[in-house]
Amino acid sequence: MKGMFKKLVGVTAFSSLLFLSACGGNSEQAGGDSEGASDGKVKADVGVVSFITGSGAAYGEAIKGGLELAKEEINEKGDVELNLIFEDSAGKQDQALTAAQKLINSDNVTAIIGPTLSTEMNVVGPEADLSGVPIIGTSTTAEGIPQIGDYVFRNSIPEALAIPASMEKAIEKYDAKKVALIYGNDDVFTKSGFDTMKATAEKMGLEILTTETFQKGQSDYNAQLTKIKSYKPDLILASALYNEGAVIMDQARKMGIDVPFVGGNGFNSPEVIKIAGDSSDGLIVATPWYGEKEDPKVQGFVKKFKEKYGNDPDQFAAQAYDALYILADAIKNAGEADRDKVRDALAETKDFEGILGNFSFDEEGDVIMDPTVLVIEDGEFVVFE
Amino acid sequence: MLIEQLINGITLGSIYAIVALGFTLVFGVLGIINMAHGEIFMFGAFIGVMITSSLKAPLWVAFAGAIVITAIMGYMLERFALRPLRHKQGVSHLAPLISTIGVSILLENLSHHLFGAGNHPFRASFAEINFQIGSITVYLVQIVIFVISIILMLTLSFWLGKTKAGKALRATAENLETASLLGVDTKRTITMTVIIASAMGGIAGILVGMAFNSVTPQMGLSMGLKGLAIIILGGMGSVRGAMAGGLILGLAETFIVVYGDSGYRDAIAFLAIIIILLIRPQGLFGQKIST
Numbered sequence: 001m002k003g004m005f006k007k008l009v010g011v012t013a014f015s016s017l018l019f020l021s022a023c024g025g026n027s028e029q030a031g032g033d034s035e036g037a038s039d040g041k042v043k044a045d046v047g048v049v050s051f052i053t054g055s056g057a058a059y060g061e062a063i064k065g066g067l068e069l070a071k072e073e074i075n076e077k078g079d080v081e082l083n084l085i086f087e088d089s090a091g092k093q094d095q096a097l098t099a100a101q102k103l104i105n106s107d108n109v110t111a112i113i114g115p116t117l118s119t120e121m122n123v124v125g126p127e128a129d130l131s132g133v134p135i136i137g138t139s140t141t142a143e144g145i146p147q148i149g150d151y152v153f154r155n156s157i158p159e160a161l162a163i164p165a166s167m168e169k170a171i172e173k174y175d176a177k178k179v180a181l182i183y184g185n186d187d188v189f190t191k192s193g194f195d196t197m198k199a200t201a202e203k204m205g206l207e208i209l210t211t212e213t214f215q216k217g218q219s220d221y222n223a224q225l226t227k228i229k230s231y232k233p234d235l236i237l238a239s240a241l242y243n244e245g246a247v248i249m250d251q252a253r254k255m256g257i258d259v260p261f262v263g264g265n266g267f268n269s270p271e272v273i274k275i276a277g278d279s280s281d282g283l284i285v286a287t288p289w290y291g292e293k294e295d296p297k298v299q300g301f302v303k304k305f306k307e308k309y310g311n312d313p314d315q316f317a318a319q320a321y322d323a324l325y326i327l328a329d330a331i332k333n334a335g336e337a338d339r340d341k342v343r344d345a346l347a348e349t350k351d352f353e354g355i356l357g358n359f360s361f362d363e364e365g366d367v368i369m370d371p372t373v374l375v376i377e378d379g380e381f382v383v384f385e
Numbered sequence: 386m387l388i389e390q391l392i393n394g395i396t397l398g399s400i401y402a403i404v405a406l407g408f409t410l411v412f413g414v415l416g417i418i419n420m421a422h423g424e425i426f427m428f429g430a431f432i433g434v435m436i437t438s439s440l441k442a443p444l445w446v447a448f449a450g451a452i453v454i455t456a457i458m459g460y461m462l463e464r465f466a467l468r469p470l471r472h473k474q475g476v477s478h479l480a481p482l483i484s485t486i487g488v489s490i491l492l493e494n495l496s497h498h499l500f501g502a503g504n505h506p507f508r509a510s511f512a513e514i515n516f517q518i519g520s521i522t523v524y525l526v527q528i529v530i531f532v533i534s535i536i537l538m539l540t541l542s543f544w545l546g547k548t549k550a551g552k553a554l555r556a557t558a559e560n561l562e563t564a565s566l567l568g569v570d571t572k573r574t575i576t577m578t579v580i581i582a583s584a585m586g587g588i589a590g591i592l593v594g595m596a597f598n599s600v601t602p603q604m605g606l607s608m609g610l611k612g613l614a615i616i617i618l619g620g621m622g623s624v625r626g627a628m629a630g631g632l633i634l635g636l637a638e639t640f641i642v643v644y645g646d647s648g649y650r651d652a653i654a655f656l657a658i659i660i661i662l663l664i665r666p667q668g669l670f671g672q673k674i675s676t
Contacts, residue, residue, distance in 0.1 A: 053494070055603045057502035185648050213648040217607060219599040222393040223642035223650075230386040243504045247599040250506070254515075254598075255389075256522055275504045275599075 043081045044337035046327065047103030049096055049114035049124060052088040055217055058243065058271070059116050059316050060088075063138060065309050066317035067113065069301075070324035079332045082324070089115050096120035097127060104131045110337040111135065111346075113323055118142035119188040125152045134343040136327060138319040141265050142192040146365035151343050153365040155323045155356070157288040159193045162265050162371045164200045166286035167237070169373045169384055170262050171204060176234035178207045182224060182248065183239035185213040193239035193264035201237065209233050214244065221248050222255070229257050241266040245283075246275035253279035260284055260375075269314040273379050284384055286371040288356045289315035292381070298355045322354035389521050390643050391636075396527045396596060398635020399534035403589040404608055405615040405627035406537055407582040413622030414558045414578045420485040421462055423609020424492035425583045429455045429590025430600045431496055434505045444511050451587040459583025462488055463576050489605070496602040504601050507594035526595045533592065537585060538628045545624065554578060558622070618658045620671025629669055634658070 048067060052060040064086065071082050085107050087099035096115045103109045104127070112135040115124050121140040128135040129149030137145055137154035141162070146152050170176065179201055183194035201208055209231040212224040225248070228236065236252070238245055238261050245267040252261075253276075260282040261267075268285040291302050291312060301321060305313040313321075329352065330345035331337065352359045360368040375384035404426055411419045429451040436447040466484045470476050514525040545551040556564040557574045565571045593608075594600045615634055619626025637654045645653065661669070 053497070055502075055601070057497065061502060212642070213646075213650075215651070217601065217603045219593065219597040219601075219604055220393075220397050222396070223390060223639040224647050226386060226389045226393060227643060227647075229389075243601065247504060247597065250598050254522070254524070256520075271503060275506045277506065277508075 041078065041081050042331055042335065042337055043083070044110040044331050044342075045083045045085060045107060046324070047100070047107060047109035047112040047114075048084055048086045049089050049099045049103070049112060049116075049120070050086065051091045051116035051120075052086070054090045054092075055243075056091045056116060056241075059139060062314050062316035063114070063116060063320040065305065066138075066313065066320035067324050069305060069308060069317075070321045070328075074324065074328045080328050082328060082331075085109060089117075089120055091117055091120070093120055093123045097123050100124045100127055100135075104128065104133050109133065110331065110339055111327055111342055113138060113320070113327065115140075117187075117189060118145060118192065121145050121148075121152075122188070125149065128152065132339050132343075134327075134330075134339060134346055136323050136346070138323040139316050140189075142188050143195075150347075150365070153346055153361060155326060155359065155367060156319050157265065157286075157367050157369055157371055159189075159196050159264050161367070161369075162286035162288075163193060163196045163262075165371050166262050166284050166373045166384075167197070167200050167204070170235060170260060170284045171206070173384075174234060174260060176206065178209050178231070178233050179235045179237055180209045180228040180231055180233035181211045181237045181239075182221075182228065183211075183213060184216060184241070184244060186215045187241070189266060190239045190241065190264065193266070197237045197239055197262075197264075214240075214248075216241075216244070218244065219247065221251050225252050225255055225257060228252075229255060233259060235259055236261045238262070238267065239264045242269040242272050242275075246272040246280065249283060250276040250279040258282070265315070268374070269316075270312050270381070271314065273376060273381075278379065280376045281378065283376045284373065285375075286373045287315060288367075288369060288371055289318040290372045290374060290381070290383075291318075295355075297353070301355045318355055322352075322356050322359070325354055326352055326359070386643075390639055392521075392523060392527055394636035394639035395632065396530055396635070397639060398632035399531045400589060400593055400596065400631075401608075401611055401615055401635050402534045402628045402631025403530075403537060403585060403592070404612040405619065405631050406534075406541060406624065407585040407589070408612045409616045409619070409622055409624060409627040410541070410578055410582040410585075412616060414554055414575060415467070415481070416558075417467070417481040417485070418613060419462075419579075419582070420482065420609060421466070421488040421492060422485075422582065422586050422612065423605035423607075424489045424496075425455050425458050425462070425605075426586040426590045426593075426608055427496060427600075427602065427605030428458060428492060429587030430507075430594040430604065431500050431505070431590075431602075432587070433591035433594050434507050434600050435500075437507065437509045438505075444509050447509070448588065448591060451591050452584045455587030455590070456580045456584040458492075459580040460576060462583065463579040467579070468572075468575075489609070493602055493605060500602065502602065504599050507598050507600060509595060512595040512598065524596075526592070530592045530596060533588065534628065534631075537588075538624055541624050550574070550577070614655065614658055616668075618661060618668055620668030623668065623670040626668055626670030 050060040050063050089096035116139050118140045121137050125148035129151045134151050139156050141156045141159045184190035263285045268287045273280045333345040334341035350360045362368050373384045374381045407422050432451045432454050433447040436442050436450045466488050470480050553569045553574050557571045615630035619630030641650050641653045
């Protein structure tokens, strides 16, 4: 079955390559059309592959919200006119691939934003790269994503950058020597976060007392936490997404574990406070997104997002919002909706001032940015010092 | 630590047992596996969350609300997904299974739209009550869950064994036509069974919400699969088997974490089930089926 699937992927990849070379003129034509528009606007279709239904639908909702808000503002400004085409991946690799193929071949999009999970990007990235479509991950933080190819970018800060930053600060402040680890072992994202945590802990000479795992959608973590409690760690390193992570913290606090938690990028969401309440105090995360920042751009975004959707934007919404701006900027600089030109313009993005901060791509299409380290105190994210 | 883990295991096991009781009841009478049971359980949990956090009503209202609504859902399930398939010519014996899978997918997506994605905390002051014995924290909810599961098991055994309605139910389970000829209102008996099983799912849902403080639209699926595994382990249609099977699985999962690797939690628990079934194919409390 799996072998057949691989073959199928190979065949479709090959055939789409043929298809692409056959209709290379077609896309140029589309570019020519928009260039010829009388008001000088560059029109472009942008495909979005996102986790809209299923267990991670909360991320998909946030991403969709951020993108739609950005699209409205960009189109209002009038330099470029973007049209978003949403496709659901349901968090599944095969569905993400089909969705991307549809966007690339039948919708003829200029660029793709998404997919949501790193696991999905691992199959969609090579396909987009082969077809020569620029693709920007807004939430894919695992190792090696932009290294897939020249057309693959991301604006989500990789775990390899965020986790050591937060660990260093936490260990310095609490003088921690013994740590316990807990992570979700059925997800590339949390697994890669765990690898970084473990490597950083070993490099810092910390004693790892125990390593526990859990699976997506689990609701009872008492067994793992009781075991961790018996080792009496100074600090708990938890590589989890917020849905599971918040429940882990809640159950840990109820059990009497009061040491701080250091989490990965996916743990960083206001939802943690909503779900775990007081139990979330003491969670330390490094974040590209801090909604309290005294920057008119950031505050404007938070206000507009809240007005439109009724809740505070999380990093998924913020990263999606910035990604579309970065893409719009590149399309504007490219001057036409041509896939190769947009790719080249994207690669040149430097010192872009978005709501996440000062942003540049390195030569591989990865992020250059300084993360902020935050801690939850009295039910609020504040800067950790 | 051992005692704490024992409490964890018994709590988890009791929840599994209550879910499995609902499964076993429907299987015992109708001979079908109700794949929608996990989702009805999930709805019970959500209704508990809604009533306690949105309406700020006391806990007993949440229980009553969840029981009533899941009972109605049980009725709808039987009326629209199961009854039309009964006694029809040419309907495959797998058809009811497929139709309950359909209902389960429908309910999962429905809850997604109604309640939104993500985790909902269960805020009830009752869930916070705990007492300290040495370094061990015991929550009242954990004890209540265990007690409720025992009460449900005993009540069900008594009801099935000693009351007239229970006898009618067993007669229906034995042979639908014969029971019907002997004056048992089989249609009502079947409807009743599905309703009771669903209401028990609702109760289990609220208990899980309180114990783990985590309610998501996806919680039904894994719980449903575990419930299914438990009734196979305990013996299809056996009330005592559901209880014992639930506790075995709950304790096994917990102690694998204690003495082994939490990554193999589910794998080893299910491996244990396979081994038990190799030794006793009819399940722990199941009767050998003679054909």
